[in-house]
Amino acid sequence: MAATAVSFDTTKQWLLVDCAEGTQHQLLATSLSPAKVAVICITHIHGDHCYGLPGMLSSMSLHGRTESVTLIAPQKLIQFIHLSLGLTDVKLGFDLQCHAVETLTQELDLTFCRVKPIELKHRVPSYAYQITECGIPKKLKIEKLKADGIASGPHFNALQKGQDVTYEGKRLCSSEYTFDSWRPRKIIICGDNEKPAKLQNEVDGVDLLVHEATFTHGDLHRVGLHTGHSDAKRIAEFAQKHHIPMLALTHFSVRYHGPGMLEPLKSEACEHYQGQLYFAEDLLSLSVPKQRN
Structure with a gap:
């Protein structure tokens, strides 16, 4: 299940990429307030990335959100949200400004950050979001x-x-x-993607890449190369080649769930990447260091 929060030094507003079921529950264990979600980006229409969104929007309204919220998502998902809220008679207390990701041709300037979608390769249209910090003192x-x-x-x-x-x-x-006061920090958070090379023109100066590693390289070959997903070896090699200093791997197949079961993925990624490597777990929190100008 996917949901990644991005918060900033200069504002209490924050950004959410994907919103799986359980996102609201997990937020209870953090310092992040649903009333302060200013931007929501959805990578693709599969339920493990978006089924929590109707409830999340309702909760944001119940928590007193009145400022407008930007939603960047596939057009089908925008339709789904409007239908879900309408059929359940939900009236949001804020303006939901929707942008169909398929039609975005340039970066969106959202006051405290800029957001740029990057097309990926999956079984359905899938996107990464490049998020660049702004509003720096x-x-x-x-x-x-x-x-x-x-x-x-x-x-x-x-x-x-x-x-x-x-x-x-x-x-x-x-x-x-x-x-x-410091160089704007830049991260990329990806949806499902079987081709890391789709990112190659967008990773210059990126501080952190969040990317799925559903399989090991050997297991991916056994289940079939065109699953729409990546393996630890390929994404680790990609991050190493492009000198990305921080790499967080996510979205592991259920075959690796359980005590010690992640070791094949960890071993493979460590063999091919020498930067700061992280493996996603619930409530993992990463801080991207500031680089002074």
């Missing part, structure tokens, strides 16, 4: 301000807030006199 280029003869004053605070100002008749652009 600014720092002043003090030496440049001094060199340009600009004395301190209230205009410093305005520049730091991203506002352009006028000083002694001269227009000062915030972008010229400030810089981000």
Whole structure:
């Protein structure tokens, strides 16, 4: 079952990728509030990625959410949500702004982050979401301000807030006199995908890749190459080749469930990837470190 939360330093609003059954229950064990979900991205229409969404939306409304919520999802799922809410007579207390992922041609700027869908290969249309941090606090280029003869004053605070100002008749652009406190962090969270190479044009500068590893390489060959899923070896090799510093593997076949049963997947991934490697478990929490500019 899939559900991944992404939270940010600069806001209490957060983003959810996929919403399987049980998502609400798992949230009870975290500090995340359903009332603060601002963006929901669904990778594809299979139930283990979306059956929890109607209830989640209802709970968000019951928890007092009034600000608009952005939903990026396949068109069929958007139809399903509207029908589910309508047939159960649910009236949301917020505006649900829906974007059919099939029609998105560019990155969405969502105030605290930017979201870009990436098409994958699965038995049904499936997508990854590249999430790039924005709204990072600014720092002043003090030496440049001094060199340009600009004395301190209230205009410093305005520049730091991203506002352009006028000083002694001269227009000062915030972008010229400030810089981000840290490099924007970038992650990619994938839906089901049998072809990691579909990501190859989008992974430059990515700090964390979350990708399924349903099988070991040998087991995938035994069950058939075109299951719509990946194996630990291929995704580990891909992450190593593209110098991705953090890799989290998810979506393991039931054949690996139980004490010690993940060891074949872990051994295979470790053999082909030397970065920070994680294997998903309930409530796993990862922190992407800040890289100073």
